[in-house]
Amino acid sequence: MKRIDLEFDLVVIGGGTGGPMAAVKAKEQNPQLKVLLIDKAHVKRSGAISMGMDGLNNAVIPGHATPEQYVKEITIANDGIVDQEAVMAYAANSFDMIQELDRWGVKFEKDETGDYAVRKVHHLGSYVLPMPEGHHMKKILYRQLKRARVEITNRVVVTRLLTGASGEVVGVMGFDCRTADFYVIRCKAAVICTGAAGRIGLPASGYLMGTYENPTNCGDGHAMAFHAGADLANLECFQINPLIKDYNGPACAYVTGPFGGFTANSKGERFIECDYWSGQMMMEFYNELEGGNGPVFLKLDHLAEETIGEIEHILHTNERPSRGRFHEKRGNDYRKQMIEMHISEIGFCSGHSASGIWTNARGETSVPGLYAAGDCASVPHNYMLGAFVYGRLCGQSAAAYCADTAKGRVDDGAIAAEQARIRAPLERSDGLTPFQIEYKTRRLVNDYLQPPKITRKYEIGLRRFDEVREDAEAMVATNPHELMRAMEAHSILDCAEMAARASLFRTESRWGLYHYNVDHPDRDDANWFCHTLLSKDAEGRMQMRKKDVEPYLVAIDEEERNAYQRLRVARSAEAA
Amino acid sequence: MSIATTLTQVPVVVDEGKCIAEKGCTVCVDVCPLDVLAIDMLTKKAFMKFDECWYCLPCETDCPTGAVHVSIPYLLR
Known part of the structure; x- marks a missing residue:
């Protein structure tokens, strides 16, 4: 070394x-x-x-949206907790x-007049700009x-x-x-x-x-x-992301939305008004998955051949091009059936x-x-x-x-300490592998931290993370590649603990599924209309504190404030 | 030692007839975000050394001779 x-x-x-x-x-x-x-x-x-x-999801382009409108949209989508x-x-x-x-x-998509071809996906404004040739992004940055x-x-x-x-x-x-x-x-x-x-x-x-x-x-x-x-x-x-089940990559309802595609339940019905991601949208998704109308699907099979061809071109050459390969092996065809979706790990x-x-x-x-x-x-x-x-x-x-x-x-001293920390797994000839430490940490995260959040489960989770942290001191790496995984396992453990500590601190529910706290199921603006900050205390432990939401630059009126709370498609009562 | 090796079928397969690693090519090894490909010192060909694939495809896309094929890992397929 x-x-x-x-x-x-x-x-x-x-x-x-x-x-x-x-x-x-x-x-x-x-x-x-x-x-x-x-x-x-x-x-x-x-x-x-x-x-x-495959596209820009938040383009603020004159003639299509204003910065003020965008700030408003993000403030509302984020339940008010933003630094505007x-x-x-x-x-x-x-x-x-x-x-x-x-x-x-x-290369951005433009219309016949040369203007950017902005689409509407968000609940209120238009900000989505497709990039059908967006696969060249990294080359451009490298140049x-x-x-x-x-x-x-x-x-x-x-x-x-x-x-x-x-x-x-x-x-x-x-x-x-x-x-x-x-x-x-x-x-x-x-x-x-x-x-x-x-x-x-x-x-x-x-x-x-x-x-x-x-x-x-x-x-x-x-x-x-x-x-x-x-x-x-x-x-x-x-x-938490909606995704293609098992492939675990984006289904891209954003991309397909403007073409007429949508997220549907097992009956093929639309159940959310807007596919733009927010905690509330994810909550509706979760409810549909678990509530007897699941699974949830990406529905494109009602679209015309040329539309599906265009969607395939965008989705199967950009961002996650192996989507097409996955569908092929599964026998999935956007033309013939809906594609099963799910939600991701946290x-x-x-x-x-x-x-x-x-x-x-x-x-x-x-x-x-x-x-x-x-x-x-x-x-x-x-x-x-x-x-x-x-x-x-x-x-x-x-x-x-x-x-x-x-x-x-x-x-x-700090340099020597870090060098020793990094070197330790390489110097052991026996112990736990980075794979084992990482797998166990992440399995515990699923067991105890995945929303709905339950205080008792979070407390158990924290105890188990402490045990894994002790075990991680016995990690062994037989080569530099495994050493990378070992050091990453430490970061993953830190993040898992941060996720748990921050969640336990905010004793209310907010952001839909993202922070749905079963023991405190309601939004509590009186006590929790604030940011939370996690930092290191004098002993190196994690500490939490509140931070006031900065004064708004763009006012939000009462009617708009709840726009993202009304995402579920309203169904009128059927006549008996 | 109390460490075992568990065998898995890897998702990235290299066609050794097409691979030109022996001529000094390391493109697939260079571009892999997870650094899971390597050149076999004996055969002088690229191979998947660690089963840690994001099925993201730079190795296949950037290979100058079309020698690399990525399948979706079996657990997801």
């Missing part, structure tokens, strides 16, 4: 979506800045959009980012990284941040997943873009990597932010939901010099375009911060 020491001004952790954008924008702002983009996979094909993306300034920072920069991506060569002369290090797993005397970022540490070389990288600032924590729960198939999210996104960023002393926001607002993902490393409208976390963008940060319902917009904001904020900051002193 060789030690490799590097020095940069800014280190961007995660080269998927927001990360490349942050690195490019920091370099554009200050070409003299030494910027490193670091990824545990290869930046060419890493992250959630490894195979591209942060959502507005996204919305106000959304169109500019679309135009920049357009100039970079991203920009080369143009901006960003340095790239692949296959290095970042495990911890180094902090200085005032708690500020002074470096990052990690190891190479092929050689186990230990990396110490001194820097002035870091941007975390590590994506969702998508490997907390166990998919119904039992296959560990058969997750909705790219399984590289296992909560490393959430864990390193916590250990560096950062606040994490609203972690009890889980992410995760943290602000891309679709609202939890993550707390950030403000400039992408700053509560740790000086630390920024976060994309699915791992706390700005709600951000999707791919939000990761780009916040990647840019973080890159610019971090570049400005670096200009005014000197390099801090690194703590050799």
Whole structure:
């Protein structure tokens, strides 16, 4: 285990979506800045959009939607618990980012007049812009990284941040997943873009990597932010996705909706008015699954051949192209039958939901010099375009911060401790495998943390996590690849505990299924109209506190406030 | 040692007749997000070393000779 020491001004952790954008924008702002983009996979094909993306889900385009309208929509969809300034920072920069991506060569769907072909999927406004050729996304980002002369290090797993005397970022540490070389990288600032924590729960198939999210996104960023002393926001607002059963990937009712496809119950009937994801939508989905009308299906079999052909082209060449392969083996044909859907295991993902490393409208976390963008940060319902917009904001904020900051002193004790922690599994010749620790943690998450949330179950879950944590001290890795899985298992355990602690703290129900608490079934605005923040206390344990919702920039009137509570299709009583 | 090896049928299969890893090609190994592919030192061909697949397809899409085929892992199929 060789030690490799590097020095940069800014280190961007995660080269998927927001990360490349942050690195490019920091370099554009200050070409003299030494910027490193670091990824545990290869930046060419890493992250959630490894195979591209089939569309923008939150495009705020003049003539179709206004930033104010979007802020209102997200506030309502998120039961009021949003920092509107942060959502507005996204919305106000959304169109500019679309135009920049357009100039970079991203192909968006346009109508015959050359205007963006925006579709309506959300409950109130129109924000969905298809990208039938969106499979080239990563290539376009890679070209920009080369143009901006960003340095790239692949296959290095970042495990911890180094902090200085005032708690500020002074470096990052990690190891190479092929050689186990230990990396110490001194820097002035870091941007975390590590994506969702998508490997907390166990998919119904039992296959560990058969997750909705790219399984590289296992909560490393959430864990390193916590250990560096950062606040994490609203972690009890889980992410639960509707998906193709067993395949565990997106069915994409969003994409098919504008073409006439919809989510149906076993009778082939529509039961939700709007396929846009919110906790309330997921609650209706769950009720239909469990309530005798299930299973739930994606219904396309009523559509015309050319429409289905177009949907197949979008769904089977983008984002998760192996969907087509799955359907073929199952004998599924969109033309002939409905496709069985299900809901996913739990995760943290602000891309679709609202939890993550707390950030403000400039992408700053509560740790000086630390920024976060994309699915791992706390700005709600951000999707791919939000990761780009916040990647840019973080890159610019971090570049400005670096200009005014000197390099801090690194703590050799902290470096030695981390090196010892990483090295430990390789030095054991016997013990539990990372697979066993991870499988057990994630199985316990399903058993005890999957909503509906029950206090007693959560308490048992926490006790069992403690036991697994002790067991994890005996993890053995026979090669650097297994070492990566071992370190990830620690992150997964941290995230599982965070999910439980945050959920126990908020003694009400909110966000539909995401935080449906059986012991406190009602929404309690008097006590809980607030964010929750999780952080590290003086002993290194997890502590919780409330944070007031920031004053609204866009007022929400009473009629709109409950729009997302009325998602179930109303059925008039039939005559006897 | 109290550690066993459990065998599984892996989802990524490499056609050794088409694979040109012996000429120095490592494309599939490079692009895999989960780093589960490797070059066999004896056969000099790519193979799936760890059954940890997201069936995401960069290995198959980016292979210059069409040697890689990804199936949906059996547990999901």
